[in-house]
Amino acid sequence: MNSLFTALITKRIVATVSALLIIVIGCAAGIWQLGRAESKIALAANLLARQQMPILSANDRAWTLTEASERRMTARGRYLPEAAIWLDNRPRPLPEGGSGNAAQAGFYLLMPLRLEGGDEILWVNRGWAPRNQENRETLPPIQTPVGPVNVEGIVFAHPGKVYELGSSKSAPPLNGPRIEQNLDLESEAKLRGWAQSPFILRLEESGIPDGLLREWAPLTTGVDRHYAYAFQWFALAFAGFVFWLASGLRQYKRPDLKSGDQG
CATH class of the missing domain: 1.10.287 (Helix Hairpins)
Incomplete structure (x- = not known):
């Protein structure tokens, strides 16, 4: 031994x-x-459980992030396309078992919705669109309703964050849509000088052909x-x-x- x-x-x-x-x-x-x-499995189970709770209405009152996080929510208002933010370097959303190129880069379209009956703003992740391969500054063609709309989706604290090299010290232009890496809700509220919800609403697929994809992958993906x-x-x-x-x-x-x- x-x-x-x-x-x-x-x-x-x-x-x-x-x-x-x-x-x-x-x-x-x-x-x-x-x-x-x-x-991931626990987060998906928690999300599913919260989605089974009663649907909230953004027009009823001002909800906190703690109250609304991962809950289903409806909202009625008008989009403000001139203040839209296109979040760059976002992967194409694919449903579980779906087909397509998940590595394809594109944009998330974040657009403010002015709630009906007040001045509060709710940022809405309307979906994903592919990036122009020849000129990345060219925004994808999408359709935005002009009048009041009813939307429904799930509340999240933010639309997801990507690594960003440095930060711009100068104030961004406010005269039209712009391309950004991330959305900072607090900074955007100060920049615009408006009251807004402390979360974003990620729209669910509604079957409306507006040029955007909303087939979000489940949290258990991966x-x-x-x-x-x-x-x-x-x-x-x-x-x-x-x-x-x-x-x-x-x-x-x-x-x-x-x-x-x-x-």
Whole structure:
């Protein structure tokens, strides 16, 4: 037993430490990927549960983010297309099992809706449109209703954030739509000088052909990928252990090593 311990560990300190690092890193990364998967499943379950609650109306009163987050909401008002913000570098939304190119880049169209019966603004994520490949400054052609509209969707704190290099110190132009990387609700409210809801409303697919896609992917999208990554990390840890053990046993069985131990 002592000679086996010597062959596997004592005479192979560097190999043992290296194998131990591989096993620890592989197991830790695998557990982390499993945690990511479980978090997505829990978030999706929570979202589904909140969607089953009574539908809120943005016109009834001013709702807080805590009250309205991930709830279904309806709103009636008029769009303000001249203040629209096109969020760049957004992937195409695809339903679960849907077809299409998920890597295709485009825009989310965020447009303020002035609620009927008051002056409060509700920012609405109307959907996704592809980016012009020849000139990225050319905005996609979409249709916007002129009169009052009734919309329905799900409330979120923001439309999602992407990495942004630096920030513009100069005030953006307010005379028309503009392209941005992210939407800062507080900054936009100060810039415009209007009262607005502390959240955005992501529209659901209504079947209205306005040039925008709203087939949002469920929050559980990517869970299978996390499981696959976890398997790969655990396999790496197991392979590291097997290689360490096999090389150690092969060295232990070498006649010169065994005769040296006996002397």
